[in-house]
């Protein structure tokens with residue numbers, strides 16, 4: 438028997454999402470996991486209050502198809518859960534409603550519950566890279582089967598959000614911001630994502646590649662109709678194949694490398710068996726996010742220093758788009774955003790460069806796509822002491838070599 442990680446790629450034909458989901462699951466023999474009377478937890482991406490056509494959240498047609506597939510095995514209970522990206526209580530419920538996933542669950546008679554409304558449990562992280570423990574829902578432990586239903590999107594901070602990044606949603610509201618603040622440099626945040634996945638580890642993944650986002654994802658990108666469903670068990674293999682489909686190098690997605698390091702799966706294409714369509718049949722190059730944060734396997738103090746100086750982004754608010762809705766200042770993990778003196782049209786939030794940890798939460802969460810970033814590397818370098826020190830070291834070396842050459 439093949440020991441390779443199986444990844445099914447199935448085209449959606451004539452808008453028949455259900456048939457594509459069923460076929461993809463059949464290709465990987467997913468029915469072998471299922472028994473009568475199981476408790477099933479579905480984890481779609483319900484990042485924010487966006488309608489399905491914006492391709493921010495998992496499309497309800499994909500969630501519906503997975504529910505229909507599961508119902509064939511007579512489960513005792515099916516939960517559909519997520520925790521939206523903000524800290525404010527009640528936002529997950531709004532996101533569930535606007536994404537149309539709540540209405541779907543009501544129609545199907547399954548429970549649609551924000552993770553933060555379930556009993557909490559602190560989990561120890563096995564072989565931690567960054568986090569010793571995480572706070573999440575008891576359902577991660579109680580469910581017999583966890584099905585990850587991520588969306589294929591670009592991501593301004595992590596480059597890709599799909600299988601591994603989607604399980605960040607099992608972290609409850611304010612704890613997400615805490616994780617961003619604790620692991621503000623991409624290498625550390627990516628390691629935290631691998632740690633979180635290793636706790637919430639799904640048994641099965643069905644990727645929504647029906648409507649995707651390219652460019653400024655995960656919420657302000659352009660919608661791409663890919664008409665794809667992918668299924669499999671190995672998140673690293675699945676995300677690596679997604680990278681190949683959209684023309685990204687999996688090696689550039691740091692959390693994939695961290696997850697491979699944690700032995701959560703393989704990035705080696707020779708160890709992956711692609712079933713159904715092949716990558717070349719469905720290839721479509723995606724635009725990358727314009728700005729990527731610093732990433733380097735540096736000691737924490739040095740990475741923190743460079744991230745805070747040279748790669749420091751400037752947050753820009755668009756006064757024509759900003760509705761002063763408060764989402765950004767209520768959810769900034771570093772308290773770097775405050776409301777303007779007066780809440781009136783044309784005013785924008787205030788941003789504190791010194792406090793900002795460049796976590797991109799404000800860009801990701803702004804419901805009106807009114808936040809943007811700019812990095813002025815030259816200005817940052819001039820105003821940090823890193824460059825003067827570097828110049829002094831080079832000048833010192835030069836003088837030393839000149840002096841030695843005189844002998």
Ligand code: SF4
Nearest residue numbers: 759760761762765803
């Ligand atoms: S920038 Fe966006 S999130 Fe912040 S107040 Fe304006 S509309 Fe709301």
Ligand code: SF4
Nearest residue numbers: 769793794796797799
């Ligand atoms: S201002 Fe934006 S990028 Fe900076 S810490 Fe706050 S949410 Fe993160």
